[in-house]
Amino acid sequence: MRVAIVTESFLPQVNGVSNTVRHVVDELVDARHEVLVVAPGQGPAHYEGTPVVRVRSVGMPGYRSFPIGLPDAAVGHSLDRFGPDLVHLASPIALGVVGLRAARRLRIPTVAVYQTDIAGFARQYGLRADLVVDRWVGRLHRRVDRTLVPSSASMDQLAALGVRDLHLWRRGIALDLFDPSRRSRELHQEWTDGSRLAVGYVGRLAHEKQVHRLAVLAGLPGVQLVVVGDGPAREELRRQLPGAVFTGMLRGAELAAAYASLDVFVHTGDSETFCQTVQEAQASGVPVVAPAAGGPLDLVEPGRTGLLFDPADLGSLRDCVAKLLVAPGLRHDLADRARTAVAGRTWQRVVSELVDVHYRAVLDGAAAAA
Structure with missing residues (x-):
């Protein structure tokens, strides 16, 4: 099968959309499918042997390092040359519309993966465009052949916009990487001096992630805050969380060790369509505290595989x-049950579902309509 992936973000950007596309490409290539990636902004022209077509972009207001794809004839030309059987639209909003138009012109079936709450994202940056953005997102997804959503909350959100052909498709975990065996006593000692518990966040340091909410934990006795990641809000967060350890961006084994060396993982933002870091922390054997909103509602069973807080009441965070600080037994039980719950969620399994169920459905539908 020949699959063209038109994505709103790709390497060298590090975020949920980029990481998901990377894993999808890896698994498709391993299964001997041919793949083309079309992405905005500057970056390498190949990823592990897969060609990457780079198109014109502009920096997002308030987050200039994040490129937004612009209308570019290179999208249509690259699809013409590649001749895909299917076009996969990854978190479509701007460049995805261009990819959709090109696919419809070529009469190629499309699968769109909804991954970013654009309206919520815009609100965090002071852009009051909720209704306009929602109309745009709804119209886009009503025009594709199939939309995949990562959570029940996302399904409800798009259904309210009139999108009908919705299917749940979750994310995989690199289970060979994120594992309790990665815990480092030396790293924990470096963070805490051996006298405190490491309570941490992992992810982009951007306003929509609301990492500043960690400030309510700063006064808890015996807590050392740890912030893993980088982004445009880093310096502001350093001022807001003066006692926190900031590790910067970590990848691979270093990232896995950071996860596993935490005593409690906290996710702070409430606009997540899925929240990959929650299930990576669960796989790493760390108890999770997350907002009772969006994707975490599907990933955390309160009191069993983690705890949920009310994002409107930071006292509940x-x-x-x-509660976890004084209950090591509860921390262990939550972490153990969560790790069992995510066992088997490999990227190979998730991408096999993508191909065998969702790609196949739209291809069969296109063949029947021909």
């Missing part, structure tokens, strides 16, 4: 973490 403090209470959840305080």
Whole structure:
């Protein structure tokens, strides 16, 4: 099968969309499918042997390092040359529309993966365009052959916009990487001096992630805050969280060791369509505290595989973490049950579902309509 992936973000950007596309490409290539990636902004022209077509972009207001794809004839030309059987639109909003138009012109079936709450994202940057963005997103997804959503909350959100052909498709985990065996006593000692518990966040340091909410935990006795990641809000967060350890961007084994060396993982933002870092922390054997909103509602069973806090009441975040600090048995039980729950969620399994169920459905539908 020949698959063209038109994505709103790809390497060297590090975020949920880029990481998901990377894993999808890896698994498709391993299964001997041919893949083309079309992405905005500057970057390498190949990824592990897969060609990457780079198109014109502009920096997003308030986040200039994040490129937004612009209308570019290179999209249509690259699809013409590649001759895909299917076009996969990864988190489409701007460049995805261009990819959709090109696919419709070529009469190629499309699968769109909804991954970013654009309206929520815009609100965090002071852009009051909720209704306009929602109309745009709804119209786009109503025009594709099939939309995949990562969570029940996302399904409800798009259904309210009139999108009908919705199917749940979750994310995989690199289970060979994220594992409790990665815990480093030396790293934990470096963070805490051996006298405190490491309570941490992993992810992009951007306003929509609301990492500043960790400030409510700073006064808890015996807590050392750890912030893993980088992004445009880093310096502001350093001022807001003066006692926190900031590790910067980590990848691979270093990232896995950071996850596993935490005593409690906290996700702070409430606009997540899925929240990959929650299940990576669960795979790493770390108890999770996350907002009772969006994707985490599907990933955390309260009191069994983690704790959920009310994002409208940051006192509840403090209470959840305080409860775990004094209950090592509860921390162990939550982490153990969560790790069991995510066992088997490999990227190979997830991408096999993508191909065998979702790609196949739209290809069969196109063949029947021909």
